[in-house]
Amino acid sequence: xxxxxxxxxxxxxxxxxxxxxxxxxxxxxxxxxxxxxxxxxxxxxxxxxxxxxxxxxxxxxxxxxxxxxxxxxxxxxxxxxxxxxxxxxxxxxxxxxxxxxxxxxxxx
Numbered sequence: 001x002x003x004x005x006x007x008x009x010x011x012x013x014x015x016x017x018x019x020x021x022x023x024x025x026x027x028x029x030x031x032x033x034x035x036x037x038x039x040x041x042x043x044x045x046x047x048x049x050x051x052x053x054x055x056x057x058x059x060x061x062x063x064x065x066x067x068x069x070x071x072x073x074x075x076x077x078x079x080x081x082x083x084x085x086x087x088x089x090x091x092x093x094x095x096x097x098x099x100x101x102x103x104x105x106x107x108x
Contacts, residue, residue, distance in 0.1 A: 001039035003048045004081055009036060010054075011073055014066070024063045033058065050076050 037051040053072055057065045082088050
């Protein structure tokens, strides 16, 4: 799994499990996230900064960790992943209608 694949996976996970409403991850969910980050580590030739950061946030735990991770992913999408796509404002408005027009949000 690439870092980019992981970011899409985790964004979808957060959206589909309702964690974007700031409920804490369960221990099983934390384990699943960590296993997916291990897949990134096994695949990528260089260390993943975003995965290292997320590991640290998971170690802290709690609802605050979910909020911090969601914000970090949003930042990573805006500054790294989304730059690979053309027409970014249009894509953001389709995925997040009426929310901060033209700005990235969840992308999955």
